[in-house]
Amino acid sequence: MSGLSPRALLCLVLLALCACDLSAGTTRQEQLRKQYDDALAKLKDDDDAGYQRLAMWCQQNKLTKEADQTWNLVLKKKREKLAANQAFRRTRR
Numbered sequence: 001m002s003g004l005s006p007r008a009l010l011c012l013v014l015l016a017l018c019a020c021d022l023s024a025g026t027t028r029q030e031q032l033r034k035q036y037d038d039a040l041a042k043l044k045d046d047d048d049a050g051y052q053r054l055a056m057w058c059q060q061n062k063l064t065k066e067a068d069q070t071w072n073l074v075l076k077k078k079r080e081k082l083a084a085n086q087a088f089r090r091t092r093r
Contacts (some may be wrong), residue, residue: 029063031065032061033063033066036054036057036063036066037082039054039057040054040070045077048074048077048078049071051070051074052074055067055070055071055074058070
């Protein structure tokens with residue numbers, strides 16, 4: 001037998017399991033970020049609903065940075081449309 005006590009051996013096993021869980025979590029986050037990048041690349045500029053769905057998907061998958069980034073894109077597009085509508089109304093007067 002090794003010179004380790006049962007408690008020390010159990011701690012080593014738990015430490016190894018935790019390390020595996022952490023690396024699997026990182027891999028999952030990387031996969032989600034790749035899916036986000038792919039979905040963002042496929043969206044068309046005028047697909048407001050698609051951007052909103054993507055932002056909600058990010059929130060559900062705890063990609064907070066990407067969710068914030070996507071919501072900012074949605075808001076930017078809404079502001080641009082509002083400004084264009086206001087400019088159009090001014091020219092019609």
